[in-house]
Amino acid sequence: MSDVVLSQFTPTRREERVYSKKVKIGIIGTGWIAESHAESYLRMPDVDIVALADLIPGKAEAFAERYGIEGARFYKDHTAMLAAEGLDAVSVCTYNATHAECSIAALNAGVHVLLEKPMCVTIEEAVDIIRAEKASGKILSIGFQPRMDTNMQMIKKIVESDALGEVYYIQTGGGRRRGIPNSTFIEKKTAGIGALGDIGCYSLDMVLNAIGYPKPLSVTGWTSAFFGTNEAYQYADAEHSAAENAARFSVDDFAAAFIRLEGGIIVDFRISWAMHLDTPGDTVILGKKAALRIPSTDCWNGTVGGPMKLYTDVAGVQTEVEIPILETPEPGLFDRKIRSFLDAVLTGGPAPVPSGQILYNQAIIDGIVKSAQAGREITIAIPEL
Secondary structure, X not given: OHHHHHHHHOOOOOOOOOOOOOEEEEEEOOOHHHHXXXXXXXXXXXXXXXXXXXXXXXXXXXHHHHHOOOOOEEEOOHHHHHHHOOOOEEEEOOOHHHHHHHHHHHHHOOOEEXXXXXXXXXXXXXXXXXXXXXXXXXXXXXXXXXXXXXXXXXXXXXXXXXXXXXEEEEEEEEEOOEOOOOHHHHOOOOOOOXXXXXXXXXXXXXXXXXXXXXXXXXXXXXXXXXXXXXXXXXXXXXXXXXXXXXXXXXXXXXXXXXXXXXXXEEEEEEEXXXXXXXXXXXXXXXXXXXXXXXXXXXXXXXXXXXXXXXXXXXXXXXXXXXXXXXXXXXXXXXXXXXXXXXXXXXXXXXXXXXXXXXXXXXXXXXHHHHHHHHOOXXXXXXXOO
């Protein structure tokens, strides 16, 4: 039985492609996530990192020296870099609150954009980014590397195969017992949103991508910050004491929501940076023919937390099929994210993770925040593009 079911979802191999053109890349923001971008770009034979921009004096220069990026030019901000350089593409690796500003400027300058997650902070910003994308005709892809994982792709294949039948309810989320990242992640002025934007967007994308990204209609949301604002659960870092981090914490460290989607689908969502529990629960996708259980993961490192299980009836017998963990071939997920973006740039698209899908992801996050503030269910209104 297991082999018959699993054979429907066997991954297929993609043919390797070789390109001769060198893509001129600029990196906007040289903080922690930019390290992964630089490392990946440096492994690509058809890429030159030619420019780096950062608001902090000397930071971009130190970054280039650390990673052996030779011949790059340095700028105090993205505006100066875009005006001076003839770039093909940029990675936007700034904190959340400036994602929209930097991406729109790059698109307006005729440059392709790989934008780190979350797309931005508000639905209004997301719409402005997509309008700039459409006006520019350039590639805009959002940094959701878990989509490149073979097990994540298996979830989508199972749903699309109709093994589950019509999907009507989803429970998803996950998170950490303790895992507040601090740095620029915890202040509203830089991050805008907390666990919701950091890892909540991943769990939403996992299930929404699997079911074809139906339009969100309404949401009842709730957020809290009981741990981030408590010195007892904070920690010191290179720049702040535990007390200082607790004092400056101004985003969510936990969120929950009840989301209604087109097609009568309900999403029961919860995400955490900190709580008194190892997990708020596995992801469950309920269909009229079968259900799929996806073990939770605390860090959202790009794959599922263990073997998935398919629950169904066979000839009147309640049956469970374990889907073993599938190995994702080299290169790693981040390299796959970078490579897929470069391929889109070189071939004219399409974007590996299209903005039109992530617009709905952002609309839900924005709706959770607004519902939590209002203390009631709200309708999700998505402006015309």
